[in-house]
Structures are given as C-alpha cells and as structure tokens.
Amino acid sequence: xAHPSTNQxxxxxxxxxxxxxxxxxxxxxxxxxxxxxxxxxALEMVRQSPQPDLxxxxxxxxDMDGFQVCTKLKDxxxxxxxxxxxxxxxxxxxxxxxxxxxxxxDYIRKPFSPxxxxxxxxxxxxxxxxxxxxxxxxxxDALTNIPNRRRFExxxxxxxxxxxxxxxxxxxLFIDIDHFKRYNDLYGHLAGDDCLKxxxxxxxxxxxxxxxxxxxxxxxxxxxxxxxxGESGCRHLAEKIRSAVEGLELAHGDSPVSPYVxxxxxxxxxxxxxxxxxxMLLENADELLYKAKHEGRNCVxxxxxx
Numbered sequence: 001x002a003h004p005s006t007n008q009x010x011x012x013x014x015x016x017x018x019x020x021x022x023x024x025x026x027x028x029x030x031x032x033x034x035x036x037x038x039x040x041x042a043l044e045m046v047r048q049s050p051q052p053d054l055x056x057x058x059x060x061x062x063d064m065d066g067f068q069v070c071t072k073l074k075d076x077x078x079x080x081x082x083x084x085x086x087x088x089x090x091x092x093x094x095x096x097x098x099x100x101x102x103x104x105x106d107y108i109r110k111p112f113s114p115x116x117x118x119x120x121x122x123x124x125x126x127x128x129x130x131x132x133x134x135x136x137x138x139x140x141d142a143l144t145n146i147p148n149r150r151r152f153e154x155x156x157x158x159x160x161x162x163x164x165x166x167x168x169x170x171x172x173l174f175i176d177i178d179h180f181k182r183y184n185d186l187y188g189h190l191a192g193d194d195c196l197k198x199x200x201x202x203x204x205x206x207x208x209x210x211x212x213x214x215x216x217x218x219x220x221x222x223x224x225x226x227x228x229x230g231e232s233g234c235r236h237l238a239e240k241i242r243s244a245v246e247g248l249e250l251a252h253g254d255s256p257v258s259p260y261v262x263x264x265x266x267x268x269x270x271x272x273x274x275x276x277x278x279x280m281l282l283e284n285a286d287e288l289l290y291k292a293k294h295e296g297r298n299c300v301x302x303x304x305x306x
Contacts, residue, residue, distance in 0.1 A: 047078065059090055086107045143196060147213070147215040170227060171225075172270075173224040175203065178252075183261065200222065223285075267303070268284045
C-alpha cells in the first residue's frame with residue numbers, strides 16, 4: 001500500500017554514507033529528510049527552524065556517541081520534545097535499556113527490514129503529530145480560537161528575554177469590553193459569546209505583524225504583546241483598536257458609554273526591559289486599564305516605563 005508524502009521532517013544522524021543512502025531509499029518517498037554526520041552538527045541543526053519531527057540517531061559517531069547527543073537533546077527545553085529513535089548495530093540489551101532510559105522512544109537494530117522501519121517511523125511521526133495537536137489545543141481559547149492565558153505566559157517570557165538580549169522596547173495592551181455583564185444580562189450569554197468572537201476577530205485583524213501576539217486573558221479581557229514596539233507605535237495601535245471595535249457597531253442598549261460595544265485599553269511600553277520587571281509591566285497595564293474605565297471607558301490610557 002502506497003503512503004503519500006508528508007511534510008514531516010526526519011533528521012538522520014549517521015556518519016556512514018551507505019547507511020544514509022539506504023535510509024534515504026527507504027524513507028525518502030514519504031518524509032522530508034535531513035542529514036547530519038556528527039553529534040555537533042545534529043545539535044546545531046535541531047536548534048534551527050523548522051525543527052525535525054523525529055531524529056534517527058546512530059550510537060557510534062565521530063565526535064560523541066549517540067547517548068551523549070540524546071542526553072543533550074533531552075536536557076534542552078527547546079529540543080526535549082523531539083522524539084529520538086536509536087538506529088544501531090549494537091545488539092546488547094543493556095545498550096537498548098540505556099537508550100530508552102535516556103528518553104528515546106524506540107531502538108531499531110541494523111540491519112533493518114525496510115517495511116518494518118517504514119511502519120515504525122510512520123507510527124512515531126503520527127504520535128508526534130497527535131501530541132502536537134493536543135498541545136496546540138491546550139493553548140487555545142475554546143470560544144474565540146485565539147491563544148489563551150497559558151500560551152500568553154509562554155510567549156511573554158520568550159519575548160521578554162529576547163528584548164533583554166536585543167535591547168529593543170516591548171509594549172503591552174490590556175483590553176476590556178465595556179459593561180460586558182450588562183450586555184450579557186440584556187442579550188443573553190449566546191449573544192455575549194458572539195460578541196467576544198467578533199471583538200477577538202477585530203483585535204486580530206488590527207495587528208499588522210506576525211510577531212504581534214493576541215490572547216484572551218480571561219472573561220471579557222484580552223491582552224496584546226507588541227515586541228519591538230515603542231511608545232508611538234503602541235499608542236497608535238491602541239487607538240486603532242478602540243476605534244475599530246466601536247466601528248463594528250454592535251448594538252449595546254444598556255451601555256452608558258455608547259450605543260455600541262466599546263473597549264477600554266491600558267497601554268504600557270517598556271523602553272528597556274533590563275530596567276523593568278515582567279510582573280510590573282502587567283500590573284501597570286492593569287492599573288492603566290482600571291484608570292481608563294474609571295475615567296469614562298471607551299478610551300486609552302498610556303504609560304512609558306524607562
């Protein structure tokens with residue numbers, strides 16, 4: 001039975017040309033193959049994007065053995081999720097046990113049977129795809145289908161460290177739908193859900209760069225992280241979002257602010273994250289959001305930290 005080619009990537013780590021040719025002949029029609037002839041070369045390749053979905057790792061390599069490579073992969077948060085399959089001519093049970101204890105998902109002995117190795121690699125890649133799908137679902141908000149607070153925390157930590165390294169500014173928008181409880185009370189919770197979806201779509205479409213990150217923070221609150229964005233860019237986007245939401249003209253018959261659904265926004269820019277604190281950035285955005293709501297709603301309140 002023929003299997004269609006997938007876009008999943010398999011990294012083969014082996015320094016023997018004949019082994020590489022054999023694996024390419026067996027697996028090349030189904031998967032995208034990458035090759036590394038040493039442990040260091042493999043470790044360098046997995047740090048790049050896109051990362052492999054599976055690593056086929058020989059034990060005997062010229063610079064370090066496969067066990068050392070596997071240990072380094074599993075010790076690194078960026079690579080520990082990549083499944084490792086040892087493919088080796090070593091037949092000792094103790095070697096197999098060692099590899100599995102280090103975190104490998106399988107141990108295939110050479111010489112291998114082409115149908116068997118195809119099936120086992122296919123199964124491991126299918127498991128990897130399912131795990132990735134579950135991981136992605138666990139970081140999405142079920143109602144709006146945008147990232148949730150858990151995913152925001154992960155991205156926030158990553159972008160904070162990147163800003164510290166590059167010395168670029170980092171901005172944050174905290175957004176709250178005005179008088180949302182009144183909206184739910186008047187129109188019902190199903191209409192409230194539709195309102196949340198419409199607002200989230202508008203927020204997403206207002207972002208101009210792939211690096212801008214939107215998440216549902218909870219309830220009727222949203223948060224947007226803006227890497228490499230200074231005060232003027234932050235202020236401009238915040239006002240653009242405020243205007244775009246009001247421009248949806250979603251009727252809100254019980255709002256004292258506007259006949260339509262509106263949002264209040266707390267916006268904060270950290271010019272130099274080395275002089276800021278991550279929690280302080282969130283707290284300041286929250287305080288500015290409170291100020292926006294206290295001072296009439298449907299407005300933006302902005303602050304720049306040194």
